Amino acid sequence: MIEDRLVAICGAPNVEVRDAVSDDWCHDEALGIEPVRPLAVARPATTDEVAAVVRVAAELGVPVTARGSGTGLSGASVPVDGGIVVSFDRMAAILEIDVANQVAVVEPGVTLADLDAALAPYGFVYPVFPGEQSASLGGNVATNAGGMRAVKYGVTRHHVLGLEAVLGTGEVITTGGRFVKATSGYDLTQLIIGSEGTLALVTRAILRLHPRPEHQTTVLAPFATVEQVAGAVPPVVASGIGPLLVEYIDMISMAGITANAGIDLGVPEDVRAAASAYLVIVLESHHVDRLEEDTEALATQLAALGALEVYVLPDQAGHQLIAAREHAFWASKAAGADDIVDVVVPRASIPVYLADVGDLAAATGSLVVGCGHAGDGNVHLSVFQPDPDVRHRLVHDMLAAGVALGGAVSGEHGIGTAKLATFSDLEDPVKLDLMRRIKSAFDPAGILNPGTIFRPTPSHAPSEGARP
Numbered sequence: 001m002i003e004d005r006l007v008a009i010c011g012a013p014n015v016e017v018r019d020a021v022s023d024d025w026c027h028d029e030a031l032g033i034e035p036v037r038p039l040a041v042a043r044p045a046t047t048d049e050v051a052a053v054v055r056v057a058a059e060l061g062v063p064v065t066a067r068g069s070g071t072g073l074s075g076a077s078v079p080v081d082g083g084i085v086v087s088f089d090r091m092a093a094i095l096e097i098d099v100a101n102q103v104a105v106v107e108p109g110v111t112l113a114d115l116d117a118a119l120a121p122y123g124f125v126y127p128v129f130p131g132e133q134s135a136s137l138g139g140n141v142a143t144n145a146g147g148m149r150a151v152k153y154g155v156t157r158h159h160v161l162g163l164e165a166v167l168g169t170g171e172v173i174t175t176g177g178r179f180v181k182a183t184s185g186y187d188l189t190q191l192i193i194g195s196e197g198t199l200a201l202v203t204r205a206i207l208r209l210h211p212r213p214e215h216q217t218t219v220l221a222p223f224a225t226v227e228q229v230a231g232a233v234p235p236v237v238a239s240g241i242g243p244l245l246v247e248y249i250d251m252i253s254m255a256g257i258t259a260n261a262g263i264d265l266g267v268p269e270d271v272r273a274a275a276s277a278y279l280v281i282v283l284e285s286h287h288v289d290r291l292e293e294d295t296e297a298l299a300t301q302l303a304a305l306g307a308l309e310v311y312v313l314p315d316q317a318g319h320q321l322i323a324a325r326e327h328a329f330w331a332s333k334a335a336g337a338d339d340i341v342d343v344v345v346p347r348a349s350i351p352v353y354l355a356d357v358g359d360l361a362a363a364t365g366s367l368v369v370g371c372g373h374a375g376d377g378n379v380h381l382s383v384f385q386p387d388p389d390v391r392h393r394l395v396h397d398m399l400a401a402g403v404a405l406g407g408a409v410s411g412e413h414g415i416g417t418a419k420l421a422t423f424s425d426l427e428d429p430v431k432l433d434l435m436r437r438i439k440s441a442f443d444p445a446g447i448l449n450p451g452t453i454f455r456p457t458p459s460h461a462p463s464e465g466a467r468p
Helices: 002-011 048-060 110-120 135-145 188-192 228-239 251-261 269-274 288-305 315-326 330-335 347-364 386-403 418-426 429-442
Strands: 015-017 040-042 062-066 086-089 094-098 103-108 160-169 172-176 200-208 215-223 245-249 275-287 311-313 340-343 368-371 377-386
Touching: 002 015, 002 040, 002 048, 015 386, 048 062, 048 086, 048 160, 048 200, 062 135, 062 200, 062 288, 110 135, 135 200, 160 188, 160 288, 172 188, 172 200, 188 275, 215 228, 215 269, 215 288, 215 315, 228 245, 228 275, 228 288, 228 315, 228 347, 245 251, 245 315, 251 275, 251 315, 251 330, 251 368, 275 288, 275 315, 275 418, 311 315, 315 330, 330 340, 330 377, 347 368, 377 386
Parallel strands: 040 086, 062 086
Antiparallel strands: 015 040, 094 103, 103 200, 160 172, 160 200, 215 275, 215 311, 245 275, 245 368, 340 377, 368 377
16 A cells, blocks of 8 residues: 555654645645645655655656645645655754855755744845745746746846756756856756756755845835836836835735725825826845935935835834735735736736736626736736636736746746646647656656646656555
């Protein structure tokens, strides 16, 4: 029995089987994805144990789904029926903070919150903040997580220097190292990042760190039209002030997230009534005088770009607003959103894209509201449309509109299972076939997260007859 072999590897307290599997292991945070109860959950504590679990799964043709904190929004950590979940909650150690090389070496179960707390005394920061600090580093690597700070620091792939990972064969590889450049063959580190658990299970990551700026300022600028907001983003980003984040929030979403968090930003009623959307911009610096100069320059620029008013928020209000924006998904979920869409377009195309979305929503009698990382063109939209067939067509058309503008169907949430059909429909078939061949090289038995990103071909699908 496979459960006996998993127990022999991980120990009885670290294996759950069939009806004993907790509901928590059966889903992630994606809306509209049905939970799936796996055959078993294994909680290895070492790379050797992970490799042993994968070897057993490959031998028996049993699907394997890697799981961190389960905060994903694409269904990529939802188990496969009859499969094994490999949880990394017992592999959650910060192995080293290397001050001289400005790197941290971590296991995949380490959360962003734990890493940030450990780095603060050293004056370092790992700058990828995807909006949920309970998210694990392994999950961030798997999805190439981004977040609000991507306009300044980029996304996960810009900060992962090396990996240790287990292939679908149970073999262990190490990639990269404590250096920022190399030209030694294929860059396997970058190939694994963003692969959503379909190529390998990450068991260790080397992360690039940055000095932690001591001072921040939050600037809030309401605009009369969405077009003005979107039009202001390129000149702000090009101004040279280097904003930490540039966020777009429409008036409905702003009302929802501030009410949900109990925040009063002090914006007068007449300004709120005239505003269709807001820009939220955070600046940071190691020097107070430089920050003050940049803030003044930004305020002047925003006024010239048509802002109704420009508010420099008190520190507490600024921190509260950013925290509320980071949890906008939960506010949308609480408001009854039927789906959450993330799409990325060239930032100069945001006005056209939002106009297209407005037309699509009106044509289907749907409410679509949102916010986004305007600085890098990543738009997040909450869809309120209870009819599943109408909603499916609407979401497909919204994603297609983004691709038509030179964008992509996911900016940071990943494809998972939620966007699989649309991704397959809109992506170049030659590229999809190449991805399948790459997966076959890493995972010849096709056991690693099958059905995520794209449907497995019959020759690479796990054999039903091999499953216990």
